[in-house]
Amino acid sequence: MCVIKDNLPQPAKGHHFVIERVSKMVAKVWLVRDEWSHLLEKEVRTIYCFIKGSKNYTVHKPKNAKDCYVKKFCELEELGNQSSYSLYKPNVAKLF
Numbered sequence: 001m002c003v004i005k006d007n008l009p010q011p012a013k014g015h016h017f018v019i020e021r022v023s024k025m026v027a028k029v030w031l032v033r034d035e036w037s038h039l040l041e042k043e044v045r046t047i048y049c050f051i052k053g054s055k056n057y058t059v060h061k062p063k064n065a066k067d068c069y070v071k072k073f074c075e076l077e078e079l080g081n082q083s084s085y086s087l088y089k090p091n092v093a094k095l096f
Contacts, residue, residue, distance in 0.1 A: 004029070004051055007076045009084045017048065027051045028065075031086060049087045051076065061087045 004027060008017050011031065018030045032045040050060040050068035057076035060068040073087060 004057065004076065007057075007079050009080050009082055012084045015084075018045070019051075025052055025054060031084075046086055049073070049079070059087070 004019055005017070008029065011017055014034050015031050016034060018032050020028045020030060022028055028050055029048040030045045031048045032043055035044075036042075037044045047062045047065045050062060052058050052060060052068075052072075053076075058072040059074050059076060059079050060071075061073045062068050074082070
């Protein structure tokens with residue numbers, strides 16, 4: 001888990017990353033807001049990415065909070081150069 005934490009980008013201002021181990025081979029990385037939501041009475045978080053592997057880690061974009069795309073997005077060493085908000089990009093057609 002330290003290897004993953006060392007390769008994450010600098011979190012956005014007012015946020016931090018939380019790594020959740022899903023299985024031996026898969027970890028979820030969450031972007032969590034530092035400020036507690038009084039309205040929801042819980043922390044506000046969004047899925048950042050999925051990390052797969054045991055020795056050679058690969059980064060996968062999330063489809064949602066439970067599933068990721070099969071095709072790898074990048075290697076773990078390249079993750080530090082990515083956006084600090086999320087790798088999730090919705091497939092929405094532009095209206096204008």
